[in-house]
Amino acid sequence: MAVGKPASLGAANGALERLLVEAAQRDPARFADLYEINFELIYAYIARRVRDRAAAEDLTSEVFKRALENLPRFTWRGVPFAAWLLRIAANMVADRSKHTARTVDIADLEDAAENAQFSLEEVEQRARLFRMVDQLPADQGRVLRLRFAEEKSIREIAQELGRTEGAVKQLQFRALQNLRTQFDDKPGDQNA
Numbered sequence: 001m002a003v004g005k006p007a008s009l010g011a012a013n014g015a016l017e018r019l020l021v022e023a024a025q026r027d028p029a030r031f032a033d034l035y036e037i038n039f040e041l042i043y044a045y046i047a048r049r050v051r052d053r054a055a056a057e058d059l060t061s062e063v064f065k066r067a068l069e070n071l072p073r074f075t076w077r078g079v080p081f082a083a084w085l086l087r088i089a090a091n092m093v094a095d096r097s098k099h100t101a102r103t104v105d106i107a108d109l110e111d112a113a114e115n116a117q118f119s120l121e122e123v124e125q126r127a128r129l130f131r132m133v134d135q136l137p138a139d140q141g142r143v144l145r146l147r148f149a150e151e152k153s154i155r156e157i158a159q160e161l162g163r164t165e166g167a168v169k170q171l172q173f174r175a176l177q178n179l180r181t182q183f184d185d186k187p188g189d190q191n192a
Helices: 011-026 028-050 053-073 081-102 106-115 120-135 138-149 154-161 165-185
Strands: none
Touching: 011 028, 011 053, 011 081, 028 053, 028 081, 053 081, 120 138, 120 165, 138 154, 138 165, 154 165
């Protein structure tokens, strides 16, 4: 038995794969051969979708655990055993995604609540700043939004606007200078 071969054993080896599955159904200790043959494929499939090494390792382990638990119910249909494992893996990745989307760590909520506790003054200052950015010349306001709200680089902004990086830097400089002037000139004016 060649260990570490790709999971697609081919038509000639389909019979061998069926024998390995039947042997593992009779003796779960024989499942190790199926594990060795299919591990890399299943891990790669999960790792591409999860992007977290520890989670990918855990899910891969869980796929093989579930496969071993459900092996007595597996029915050979001429399809590679890897297809069944991939179905299990796909379901587990989907379940994990749903669970992750629904689960919110309480500590994260508490941190968010602490960080969201702005004073009324801070909120008013931010609103004033947004209004002032809207009053800037169009190109200056757009550069500031792209640079600070969308967190784009000078190069990305230059490409998007069809300008040189130097021109974008100059627009950013002028926009920030205009905002500083407006803030210094009208510190108490909430209608600016």
